[in-house]
Amino acid sequence: MNKSARFFEMKRRGEPIAVLTAYDAPTARAEAEAGVDVILVGDSVGANVLGYASEREVTLADMRHHVAAARRGAPDAVIIGDLPFETYGGPEIAIASARALIGAGADIxxxxxxxxxxxxxxxxxxxxxxxxxxxxxQTHADKRLKGRSAQDAARLLADAIRLDEAGMKMLVLEMIPEEVAAEITRAVRAPTIGIGAGRRTDGQVLVITDVLGFGARNFRHNRRYQEVGRLMRETAAAYVRDVHDGGFPAEENLVHMTPEELDLFMAARAHV
Structure with missing residues (x-):
């Protein structure tokens, strides 16, 4: 059975598909243990982890590195790897780039x-x-909702149908009206995964750093389940305070020599 067959069956049964991004082994492991259906190693790693200004800066080497890390953390998970900007401009380069990600551990x-x-x-x-x-x-500098006009919505629907007929196994729909996403979902065989596309897709995907609240900015399409960014800052500040004040390390963090070994060491030290 190919890796995507399960998700076609979930679509047929009306079972929602839960997708989350992960960029490293511990996060992928946690997501797999939590029952995430698909792990997406997205080029969103650029802005969210690597400090790049945009997705366009992410390289194929970057993606190989992070796909491999996620695979080590979640050896049995279904992993999708993003082809980064300018690595699929034609069939030959796309195949070579895709094989690089497959070799690193991506399934799709x-x-x-x-x-x-x-x-x-x-x-x-x-x-x-x-x-x-x-x-x-990767290509839209204007990070706004797409497909709001009837003409743009019709184009998205036509594109989705053409891709479906050509054999796509899944379709991410990002930042489009719920009504458009619903029509596309009905029109294609492949499971649709929405992000900012409403409730009527076959599944949902969010960016793990957004879900965890790493940054100060939130997004309308996102739900912050935790405030890990704030917790990280508070934890780091507490550690700095303890080191500066001499509170860390404390007795429970130490290892001592036995009295006998300490006596022998000090005796030897006296002759150095």
Missing amino acids: VKFEGADVAVLKALTDAGIEVCCHLGLEP
């Missing part, structure tokens, strides 16, 4: 846009593909 690769030729090439090479429509962070 994802690319943005409606390039049917690239999708067919990857599919013909035996590579499972998740497509991505709506807001395309």
Whole structure:
């Protein structure tokens, strides 16, 4: 059975698919233990972990590194790896880039846009593909809702149908109206995964650092389940305070020599 077959069956049964991003082994391990259906190693790693200004700075080497880390943390999980900017501009480069991510541990690769030729090439090479429509962070400088006009919505629907006919295995729909996402979900066989696309997709995906509240900024489409960013700052400040005040390390953090060994050491020290 291919890796995506389970999700087609979940769509058929009306079982929602839970997807989260992960960029390292501990996070991937925690997500797998929590029962996440799919781990997405997204190019969102650039802004959220690597300190890049945008997704465009993420390299294939970056993605290989983080896919491999996630795979080590979650050896049995289904992992999608993002093809970064300018690594799938034609069939040959797309296949080479996809094989690099598959070699690092991805089960499925994802690319943005409606390039049917690239999708067919990857599919013909035996590579499972998740497509991505709506807001395309690699190419859209304007990070706003897409598909609000009837014309734009019709184009998104047509693109989704063409990609579905060409063999995509999953479709991320980002920042589009709920009504448009619902029509696309009904029109395609492949499971749809929404982010900022409403309630009527086959599944949802969020960025783990947004879910955990790493940054000060929140997003309308996101739900902050924890405030880990604040907790990290408070924890670091407490540690700094303890070191500066001499409160750390304390007796419970120490290891002592036995009295006998200490006597022998001090005796030897006296002759140095």
